[in-house]
Amino acid sequence: MTIPIINTGDSSGLVACTHDYQVRCGNCRLNSLCLPLALESEDIEQLDSIIQRSKPLQKSNHLYREGDAFQSVFAVRSGTLKAYKTTDDGREQVTGFYFPGEIVGMDGISNNTHASSAKALETSALCEIPFTSLERLSTLMPSLQRHFFQLMSREITADQQLITLLSKNSADERVAALLLSISTRNSRRKLSATHFRLPMSRVDIGNYLGLTVETVSRVFSRMQKMDVLRVDNKEIEILDIEGLRGVAEIG
């Protein structure tokens, strides 16, 4: 199976394109973040064989919707997704952003139904991992089982971080924490920790952090005035990362 040439915010230009052309877990540069971590190379090949790589998901298209039958979890190879739930009165709640190397869709396991929707914020390439195959393989490969348990547990701790943030922190602290989280995730992927483009809108940020757009915008302005950030629309430069940590009050 071949993958059409794509060009996303994450994979810049031709090198990445040829790279994406015939991705396998064994040569994927994200494999230290994603599932294959800690697998032997023959095991990686087995995992590789169950993974389906389909054509890229275009911006603002859905990967799945709340209520859809759960079949697979997905590893993000490039691009960004947001996960969100729709409340009974029709409002949206963004529950997470997913960057390359991260796994989306694990909340569908409990009921065999996706508990949230997932939508591409930019053109994104994904590895689909059919869950029944993953389960089968996990019984054969204890280290895969363990790794998947760990990924789910990490999702739980990430959600608990967010709960604390929403429950205890001011608008400035919340925005600072999100920027630091993106910064950390970028450096794990060997990208700049201080200079990046936000893939999501201010509305999405506010929604995720329990704030209105106006408040998010004001926080950005304030931080810019404090010379902690340089903000040019979605382009962010962290000028003073220690200052930002100070604002976030997170060790």
Added chain:
Amino acid sequence: MTIPIINTGDSSGLVACTHDYQVRCGNCRLNSLCLPLALESEDIEQLDSIIQRSKPLQKSNHLYREGDAFQSVFAVRSGTLKAYKTTDDGREQVTGFYFPGEIVGMDGISNNTHASSAKALETSALCEIPFTSLERLSTLMPSLQRHFFQLMSREITADQQLITLLSKNSADERVAALLLSISTRNSRRKLSATHFRLPMSRVDIGNYLGLTVETVSRVFSRMQKMDVLRVDNKEIEILDIEGLRGVAEIG
């Protein structure tokens, strides 16, 4: 191994005590909520054999603390626990309450370190499930593996519910949602859905819901004035469950 006679809010009197005296998964009345669900009876016995039942945990004692090495997850057999994290500036964030039949400690899997602390809100009996044994057994019993994946996924969706609640809902809505959640969990355990004793303090409720004690107290007073609740300290009677659902705005 024998279990001392205990008397908790959940197990009322002698019947429960003799019942608890020699608990096995096969005869535990919570086994439809907990791990053994969907296991064959010989499989249940195997699971039973790895579970350790120690003496009850007294009120306000810790089951584990944030940072402790992760060894086991725990099923609550009676009593109630709260899980909480301590923020860098020393404040507490309650991340969940755990009732009989529920599993606590899954957030420790990702780092082999407990990401939160767990403390008994009243004397509680627990089943300790050593995680390496659970992993080993899971590779042999696909339905156990699946069930544990589902339990973890359920923890994720529960956290996402809370995120939405904190991010979008008013004080009244949050408190109403918590009461309805406790009510639902009670009826799963064949207890009254409308009349129960809250095991946690107002401080804990407020902390969990991102509110101050004073606000929680005011919400209770307000709901009492609206004849939705009868509140007598920790004793709660839901007088109008539809009204409460109306307040919660949850379908």
Added chain:
DNA sequence: GCACTACCTTGATATGAATCAAAGCTATAA
């Protein structure tokens, strides 16, 4: 039984973020 402590309630005031309002900016399509 009494004292102590922790917990809970209620009132008055302050404040951070929401809401309302309007204008500027960006990107996409014709």
Added chain:
DNA sequence: TTATAGCTTTGATTCATATCAAGGTAGTGC
């Protein structure tokens, strides 16, 4: 290029909840 629709910023005002303050209540141990 202009039109258009969505996104972002900034300002003025409002409001829900926090904070401050004080008194009441329940449970525990001596």
